[in-house]
Amino acid sequence: MMIPEAISAKLNEQTTAEFEASHKYLAMACALDQMGMKILSKWFVRQAAEEREHAMQFIDYLQQVGASVVLDAVPKPKEKNRTVKEIVQAALDSELAITQRINELAALCEAENDYATRSFVNKFVDEQVEEVSTMTDLLEMVELAGDNLLQIEMHLQYEMTAKG
Ligand SMILES: [Fe+2]
Numbered sequence: 575m576m577i578p579e580a581i582s583a584k585l586n587e588q589t590t591a592e593f594e595a596s597h598k599y600l601a602m603a604c605a606l607d608q609m610g611m612k613i614l615s616k617w618f619v620r621q622a623a624e625e626r627e628h629a630m631q632f633i634d635y636l637q638q639v640g641a642s643v644v645l646d647a648v649p650k651p652k653e654k655n656r657t658v659k660e661i662v663q664a665a666l667d668s669e670l671a672i673t674q675r676i677n678e679l680a681a682l683c684e685a686e687n688d689y690a691t692r693s694f695v696n697k698f699v700d701e702q703v704e705e706v707s708t709m710t711d712l713l714e715m716v717e718l719a720g721d722n723l724l725q726i727e728m729h730l731q732y733e734m735t736a737k738g
Pocket residue numbers: 592595624625628672
């Protein structure tokens with residue numbers, strides 16, 4: 575293994591955190607679907623797939639450097655009976671928590687002089703800037719829409735069609 579033990583442990587933790595984010599977003603997508611928010615639900619399904627992809631990238635990196643992949647249990651999501659705004663706020667909070675974790679991982683790489691992992695982690699540092707920005711925009715849009723939830727659906731439909 576070409577990386578320190580402490581780093582591979584942290585990378586494994588991050589793998590689980592990404593699966594947890596994916597699981598959480600999928601639960602949010604299901605709750606939103608049940609509320610009739612079909613487009614926002616689809617948006618969260620996409621987000622869940624993206625988080626799973628992040629987890630796969632951590633697994634791939636661990637394998638590349640010859641470290642063991644140790645998958646942990648993913649906590650049960652608690653998204654029952656939430657409003658749209660509460661769901662989006664929880665998603666933003668989750669992204670902020672992940673950002674904190676990624677920063678800790680980057681700091682540990684520097685403390686351990688593990689420049690290979692530091693370099694790998696960099697795309698997640700950048701990714702988190704994008705993710706927090708996206709969730710902040712979504713929350714602002716939800717706040718602007720107020721009680722007019724259909725406005726959120728129409729806006730997202732427009733955005734998703736434009737971006738593909
Ligand atoms: Fe992620």
